[in-house]
Structure formats: C-alpha cells, structure tokens
Amino acid sequence: MEKIDEQFAMPACINAKSKPSLFCPGCGESMILKHLGGVIDNEKMQTKTTLAIDIGCTLLAWNYFNFDIIQTHHGRSVPVAVGYKMSRDKRLVIALMGDGGAYAIGLQSLLHAAFRNNPILAIVINNTEYSMTGGQMAPTTIPSEVTSTSPIGKNASCFGPAFHGPELVRQIANPNAYIARGSVSNPTILEKMISKAIKNQIDGNFSMIEILSICPTNWKTDAKGSFEFLSKLENIYSLGEIIKNDKKDN
Amino acid sequence: MTKKTTKIVLAGEGGQGIQTIAKILSLALEKTNCSVSYIPQFGPEQRGTPSVAFIQFGDEPIYYSQFSTADILVVLRKRALVSIDRFIGPKTEIVFDSSTIPRRIIQQNNKYVFGIPATKLAEEKFKSKSLNLIVLAAISKRFFDYPKNALWEIVEKQLYKKFAKNPEIEKNARDAFDFGYEFELENKNYSKAEFDVASGIIIKKNTQRTAVIIPKYCKGCGICIEKCPVDALSFGKTLGVFGTPVPEIDLDKCIACGNCFRYCPDSAIRVVKK
Numbered sequence: 001m002e003k004i005d006e007q008f009a010m011p012a013c014i015n016a017k018s019k020p021s022l023f024c025p026g027c028g029e030s031m032i033l034k035h036l037g038g039v040i041d042n043e044k045m046q047t048k049t050t051l052a053i054d055i056g057c058t059l060l061a062w063n064y065f066n067f068d069i070i071q072t073h074h075g076r077s078v079p080v081a082v083g084y085k086m087s088r089d090k091r092l093v094i095a096l097m098g099d100g101g102a103y104a105i106g107l108q109s110l111l112h113a114a115f116r117n118n119p120i121l122a123i124v125i126n127n128t129e130y131s132m133t134g135g136q137m138a139p140t141t142i143p144s145e146v147t148s149t150s151p152i153g154k155n156a157s158c159f160g161p162a163f164h165g166p167e168l169v170r171q172i173a174n175p176n177a178y179i180a181r182g183s184v185s186n187p188t189i190l191e192k193m194i195s196k197a198i199k200n201q202i203d204g205n206f207s208m209i210e211i212l213s214i215c216p217t218n219w220k221t222d223a224k225g226s227f228e229f230l231s232k233l234e235n236i237y238s239l240g241e242i243i244k245n246d247k248k249d250n
Numbered sequence: 251m252t253k254k255t256t257k258i259v260l261a262g263e264g265g266q267g268i269q270t271i272a273k274i275l276s277l278a279l280e281k282t283n284c285s286v287s288y289i290p291q292f293g294p295e296q297r298g299t300p301s302v303a304f305i306q307f308g309d310e311p312i313y314y315s316q317f318s319t320a321d322i323l324v325v326l327r328k329r330a331l332v333s334i335d336r337f338i339g340p341k342t343e344i345v346f347d348s349s350t351i352p353r354r355i356i357q358q359n360n361k362y363v364f365g366i367p368a369t370k371l372a373e374e375k376f377k378s379k380s381l382n383l384i385v386l387a388a389i390s391k392r393f394f395d396y397p398k399n400a401l402w403e404i405v406e407k408q409l410y411k412k413f414a415k416n417p418e419i420e421k422n423a424r425d426a427f428d429f430g431y432e433f434e435l436e437n438k439n440y441s442k443a444e445f446d447v448a449s450g451i452i453i454k455k456n457t458q459r460t461a462v463i464i465p466k467y468c469k470g471c472g473i474c475i476e477k478c479p480v481d482a483l484s485f486g487k488t489l490g491v492f493g494t495p496v497p498e499i500d501l502d503k504c505i506a507c508g509n510c511f512r513y514c515p516d517s518a519i520r521v522v523k524k
Contacts, residue, residue: 004453008462010517019467020491020516024297026471030515187512216471217265217297223476 011037013046015066022060026223028184028213029057029125033064035187036094036123039194040067045092050084052077054097054106057132058125061096075106082118092121092198099126099140099210103165110169114206117174121197122208124165127215128233135218139163142236148218166210166242176205179242183212185230186239212237253284255308257317261334262326263492265297267382270408272303274386277404278396279307287312297469297492300330322393324385326368327493331355345389345435350493364392364435369493372426377419378494380426387430398431448488454499459506460522461499467518470494474510474519483510490518 002008007016014037023030040049049067053059055074062069072080081095102110102124110122129147130136136149140163143156150159166179173179178200182190190211197207212233214226221229258275262268269290276288284307292301306312319339325331326347338344338360346356348365356363366388372381383405390396405427406413413420448465455461468490474497475483482505486498497510497519504521511520 004451004460004462006451006464008451009464009467009511009514009520014517020469022299023515025469025492025494025515026473027515031513034515034517184513223472226473227476 010034011041013037013040013049013066015063018063021064023057024215024217026214026216026226027057028127028211028215029061031184031187032123032125032190032211032213033061035191036194037065039191039198040092043195043198045198048090049092049094050081050088052081052084052093052095054095054101056098056101056130058096058098058101075101075104076109077101078106078109078113078120078122081120081122082113082116085118085120089119092201093119095120095122097122097124098131099124099128099163099165100130100138102210103139103163110165110208111172114169114173114177114179114208117177117206119201119204119206121194121201122206123194124208124210125213126165126210126237127213127218128162129215129218131215131218135215140165142233162236164237166208169208170242170244173206173208175244176200176203178205178207180208181210181212181237181239181242183230183234183239184214185212185227185234189239210237212239253309255306255310255312256321257319258305258307258322258324259320259334259337260303260305260324261330262301262382263297263330264292264299264301265492266301266326267379268301268303268326271382271386272305274401274404274408275390276305276307277408278390278401279305279394281400281404284308285310285312287315289315300327300333302330302334322389324389325351325356326381326385327351328355343393345385345392347385362437365438366433366435371429373493373495375429376426377422380423383423383427384430384433387427388433388435391431391433392435398428402427448490448496452488452496454501456501458524459501459504460524461501461504462520462522463496463499464518465490465496467491467516468494468496469516469518470496471515472497473513473515477509477513479507479509480505 052070054077077095077097081093085093128140129138135147137147141154142162144153170179178197180193182193200207216226260272276286280286286307289304293299320337322343324345328351343362345364347368349367349370368381368384452463465488469492470490480503482500482503483497485495488496490496506521506523
C-alpha cells in the first residue's frame with residue numbers, strides 16, 4: 001500500500017501546499033480540477049501540461065497544480081491557449097473557463113478556435129450564473145431560476161431560454177472535434193471524457209467539454225439540495241457527446 | 251455634551267454573518283439619534299475569505315468613512331486578524347473568539363482584551379449559524395448597554411425571511427441571543443483555543459479497509475455523507491478548517507466503493523481496500 005501522507009487523497013500533480021484550496025465548501029470546480037489532475041496523472045502528462053485560466057472563480061486555481069498555469073484576461077483563456085499551442089506544439093494545452101467567460105464575453109474566441117480546429121482542450125464549467133461576483137444571471141441561467149439579478153426567476157421571454165454552448169459550437173466545429181457535456185454528478189464518465197479529449201488534442205483536433213457544476217454558496221443549497229438542482233439542470237442540458245444535427249442543413 | 255465618535259471594526263470570515271450583525275448594529279445605533287456610517291469590506295463572494303465591517307457613530311456628523319484606529323475591535327477568526335491588525339491602537343478594546351483564536355497571537359498588550367468562546371457555545375448549545383447573534387448581543391450589552399427587546403426587534407426585522415422558513419431557527423436564534431446578552435465579557439486568561447482546527451491525519455483501520463481523513467483540508471460541505479450509498483459517514487466532533495465538523499466513518503458499514511474520495515472537492519477523504 002502507498003504511504004499515508006497529506007497527498008494520499010489527491011492526485012500527485014495537485015499542489016498539496018495550496019490546500020485548503022481557495023474554493024468554497026462543496027465547490028464543484030474543485031471537484032472537476034481533482035478529476036482533471038487524476039486524468040493528467042494517468043496519462044503521465046504532468047510535465048507536458050499548461051493550463052490557461054480565466055477571470056472568475058476559475059482564477060482561484062492559480063496554484064492548484066504542480067504544472068504551468070497562465071492567468072489570462074476575462075474570456076481570453078482560449079486565444080491565449082491557442083497562441084501558446086502554436087509556439088509549443090508538443091505541449092498539452094488546456095483552457096479553463098466558466099460559462100460567463102466562454103459564452104458571454106469570450107464566445108467569439110471559443111467559436112473561432114473551434115472553427116479553425118485549433119488543437120486545444122477547452123473546459124467550460126457551467127453553474128448557470130456568475131459566481132465570484134455573487135450569483136448574477138448569466139446566458140446559461142435556466143428559465144425561472146432565481147439568481148441575485150433575477151429575484152423572481154429568469155424571464156425567458158425577455159432574457160432568452162437556457163444557452164446551449166456545445167450544441168452551438170458543434171454546428172461550426174470541424175467534424176473531428178470532440179465536443180461533449182459532462183456533469184460532476186458522474187465523475188467516472190467525466191474522467192473518461194477528459195481522457196478522450198486529451199487524446200483528441202494529441203491527434204491535432206479541437207476538443208471542448210462543458211461540465212455542469214454545483215455552486216452551494218450562490219444557489220444557497222446544502223449538499224443534497226445542490227445535487228437535486230444539478231439533476232434538474234441535467235434534464236435541460238442533455239449529457240454526453242454532442243453530435244451534429246444535420247436535419248436543419250438539408 | 252456631545253458624544254465623541256466611536257469607531258468599531260468587526261472582522262471574521264465570509265459566511266459567518268459579520269455583515270449581518272454589522273447592519274443590525276448600525277440600525278440599532280441609528281435609533282439612538284446618532285450619525286452612523288457602515289462600510290462593508292470583503293473580497294469575492296466566497297466562503298473563508300476575510301470579511302470586515304467598519305462602523306462609526308457619534309453625535310457629530312461623520313464626514314469620512316475611513317479611520318486608522320478602532321475604539322472597539324471584534325475578531326472572530328484567526329485568518330481575519332491579519333487584515334485588521336493595523337486598526338489596533340493602545341486604547342482599543344478587543345473582543346475575540348477565544349474558542350478559535352489563542353490569546354497570544356493578538357500581539358498587543360491592551361488593557362481590555364475580552365474573550366468570548368462564541369464558536370464553542372454556538373456548536374455545543376445552539377446551531378453553528380447562531381454564532382454571530384451571540385456576539386452581537388454580548389457587545390451591544392457590554393459597550394452600549396442597548397435595551398434587549400429593542401435590539402431583538404431589529405434582528406427580527408432583518409432576519410424575518412429566514413425565520414419565516416422555519417420557526418425552529420427563530421427559537422434557536424432567540425435562545426442564542428438571550429444567552430449572548432447575559433454573557434459577561436471578562437478579562438481572563440485565554441491561552442488555549444479549544445476549537446482550533448484539528449491537525450494531523452485521522453487513520454482508521456480494520457481487517458479489510460483503511461480509511462484516511464485529513465481534517466485540515468475538510469470544509470464540512472457534507473457531500474461525502476450525501477453520496478455514501480450505505481450511510482457509513484456522519485458528522486463527528488473533530489473540527490475542519492472552517493470550524494465545521496469533519497465526517498466520521500463507520501468502517502463496519504463501509505464497502506470501500508470510493509464514492510467519498512470521488513466526490514470530495516477538497517481531497518480530504520479516501521478509503522482503500524487492504
């Protein structure tokens with residue numbers, strides 16, 4: 001059996017000195033990063049990985065790992081990752097962002113990276129709101145969800161329905177691009193998705209995974225309530241690989 | 251004669267309810283026909299970062315909301331102390347949570363340093379969330395001699411939404427409030443903080459399984475308890491990094507499925523088969 005120390009319950013590429021991490025109790029992002037670390041360990045990619053992080057709660061990952069991390073401007077983790085990959089094409093490049101960074105301020109960067117089929121992995125953490133600033137309404141907020149800027153529930157006729165990012169990106173992305181949606185409610189499938197996406201990047205294609213996550217602080221839920229709300233989100237945002245819908249093209 | 255402007259600093263961690271009691275205190279002081287200013291200061295909307303409230307009140311108009319030395323300073327967590335250390339002057343009266351902060355780390359040799367074991371009281375007698383009301387009641391009594399019922403009215407007005415949800419919360423809050431109001435702030439020797447974060451690693455073994463729990467990483471979110479398929483986990487008595495209870499494991503029930511390890515956001519728990 002391996003030695004029992006402070007690193008015992010975490011993947012080796014996670015920085016034990018950053019613990020306790022800066023995330024809130026029960027944060028889904030922290031869970032996602034742990035599984036990302038686990039996959040990177042399994043693939044033995046620790047010395048070859050670079051992570052670009054966005055503004056928002058994702059920036060709290062600035063010392064989470066024992067590999068290179070770049071802090072970028074808001075919504076710009078994808079273009080920075082693309083540029084980095086162009087100059088260092090042997091490295092595994094991951095762009096981490098929230099749903100605000102990916103679908104609101106940074107949508108054009110994400111769309112064009114998918115359109116050009118740049119070989120990076122974009123991980124989008126979707127918790128349906130802007131969490132760091134106090135849970136404001138985002139494009140991904142589902143209809144009638146209560147946030148701090150939609151106190152009586154999101155009005156879908158005024159602010160639109162829930163924003164389906166991967167489905168949108170799929171429409172213009174290269175056919176070889178791997179686009180999927182996972183959830184923290186099933187970490188095993190999530191790890192498989194990440195490892196598939198990493199292999200797809202090594203083959204020279206764009207990959208994107210949207211991960212439905214929980215935010216107990218801003219949803220004002222306990223452990224049970226968070227996962228109940230997450231299963232509600234999973235009914236609206238269907239999980240799995242996103243396949244191109246050709247019906248509309250014909 | 252006019253009352254001199256009194257400056258108060260309240261500090262704790264995000265999620266403790268510092269801004270709630272600061273708001274209640276400001277509203278209460280405003281009722282005494284004083285000028286009051288209240289400035290909150292906190293970082294991102296996040297649990298565990300320092301949350302500070304600056305209050306000034308007095309008969310004279312307040313022209314500027316900042317100040318350099320506090321007259322009364324209340325601090326409820328060790329990590330918040332760093333950000334408010336500079337407001338302590340030689341005459342500052344300090345109130346600190348003696349169950350989580352050892353006296354020695356408050357360096358100053360001020361004459362009035364009062365300990366109130368608020369976390370301990372809240373955990374043992376009431377609910378952990380009522381910590382802020384105990385402190386509010388205690389300082390209102392000690393420093394302003396504020397009438398109890400008038401203060402409770404403001405508390406009720408501010409927290410009516412929470413109270414409406416569950417009458418038990420109101421009863422609990424009222425009990426904690428009453429207790430805090432009767433609590434005597436004294437100058438005592440508070441050398442040991444009983445409710446400090448547990449250090450080291452908890453290892454439990456039986457013939458088939460080994461469970462490892464690291465309390466200094468645990469934030470008490472309760473996800474492992476929620477995700478355990480055989481109910482082998484429950485909250486215990488050890489305290490984690492945010493002063494919240496750490497889960498205890500019943501190894502006879504445990505089937506070593508690995509769910510707690512898989513779902514724990516903070517890498518604080520893992521069970522392995524031998």
